[in-house]
Amino acid sequence: MHSEQATLSRPQGPQPQPAVDPPAVLRELLARADVQIGGSRPWDMRVNDGRAFRRILTQWSLGAGESYMDGDWDCERLDMMFERLLRAELDRTAPGLARLKLLAESLRQRLFNLQTVERAHQVGERHYDAGNDVFEAMLDSRMIYSCAYWEQARDLEQAQEHKLEMICRKLELRPGETLLDIGCGWGGLARFAAERHGVRVTGVTISKEQLALAQQRCAGLPVTLLLQDYRSLEGRFDKIVSVGMFEHVGLKNYGVYFDTARRLLAPEGLFLLHTIGVDRSAPHTDPWIERYIFPNGKLPSPRELAGALEGRFIVEDWHNFGTDYDRTLMAWAERFEAAWPRLAPQYDEGFRRMFRYYLLSCAGFFRSRQGQLWQLVLTRPDRRGVYRSVRPGPAAA
Incomplete structure (x- = not known):
């Protein structure tokens, strides 16, 4: 067990006093994942209000998340619970009315483009503009809000620095080159590339709070x-990088995204795409994540991503280190919990429970191996140079 996982504090709240016996259908579904209602193990669910059962059975993922935010139930180790739920594929086994609602959501996402230019700023306003103080407390000193690389790292700070250096080495950055950073966040990668590798960087974000900092x-x-939205970019760049932004592009816009990147990339250039992925194509985004964390998000599957790249880019390298996101999220969760006493005057308990649920459920998602983390190095089909794949060694430390 990682040290980050072992030091998380127990959630605060009333001790479990189930108002009613759990419905048999819910008890049987959870049993498939070896999760008990009212059990004593760290991953078991402890119910504080019987209304949680109705909310979960009628709304499934959304009901579970909202009832947790409201204090209807608790779990000592949400990350361990979600690993079990997802390995048992209970996210794909919704009962009755909840199944119908998920089907309706799948249809909505298939019929409509939820990531149009007009809607693109919604995720910035809802999540990234939540407050720089939260992210400053939770993240490393560079505020890198994406998966770290832990192979040779001692802590989060070093793991994020190793990730940045790995990206720069994969891009073969040289002094004087131009680098486009699509989704630049709080500027951590842009600053690192400019200071350490002497490149000139142009970065775009859809978050006003991110831009200012x-x-x-x-x-x-x-x-x-x-x-600025990526679709309105102009110019030509030697190298392009996009870290943790593709998850907001949307399946209907994959073609436009890669066509835009190809138009902006110099013929001999390199494009590194760093994105979360899923082990298989999913018809919809998790409803709770969609509503409270990343509106209009969509995680690509290998088939969806490869299909969009076909005819547009050559895949020179496809590197998966998704298990490192588990450890990254656990480190963020530990830092968030430690910082809560000084954040509490600005945020209520519902916000704390929401963020805790987000970080730990996502840790379980990656630990279950449903969640992947990919870095792809892409080149235009007309590139003549030979690319040699990079994996970090002692030089990265």
Whole structure:
């Protein structure tokens, strides 16, 4: 067990006093994952209000998350519970009315483009603009909000630095080159690439809060940061990088996204795409994540991603280190819990439970291996240079 996992505090709240016996259908479904209602193991569910049963059975994932936020139930180790639920594929086994609601959501996502230019700023406003103080407390000093690389790292700070150096080495950055950072966040990668590798960086984000802090952090460097949608970008760049942004593009926009990247990339250039993925194609996004964390998000499957790349880019390298996201999320959760006493005056208990549920359920998602983390190195079909895949060794430390 990672040290980050072992030091999380127990959730605060009333001790379980189930108002009614759990419905047999719910008890039987959870038993498939070796999760008990009212059990004593760290991954068991402890119910504080019997209304949780109705909310879960009628709304499944959304009902479970909302009732947890409201304090209807608790679990000492949410990460362990979700690993078991997802390995048993209970996310794909919704009962009765909940199944109908998921089918309706699948139909909505298939029929409509939820990631249009007009809707693109919603995720920035709802999640990334939540408050820089939360992310400053939770993340490393560079505020890198994506999976770290832990192979040779001692802690989160070093793991994120190793990830940034690995990206720069995969891109073969050289002094004087131009780098486009699609989804630049708080500017951590842009600053690292400019300082360590001497490149000129243009970064775009859809979050006003991210932009303001990123501009402060990159002041005095050859870094230009813009509040702009990727589809309106112009110019030509030697290298392109996109870390943790593709999850917001949406299946209906994959073609436009890769066509835009190909148009912006120099013929001999390299494009590194860093994205979360899923082990198989999913008809819809998790409803709770969609409503409370990442509106309009969509995680690609290998087939969906490969299909969009076909005819547009050559896949030079496809690197999966999804298990490292488990450890990254557990480190973030530990830091968030430690910082809560100073964050509490600005945020209520519902916000704390929401963020805790988000971080730990996602840790279980990656631990179950449903969740993947991919770095792809892509080149235009007309590139003549030979690319040699990079994996970090002692030099990365």
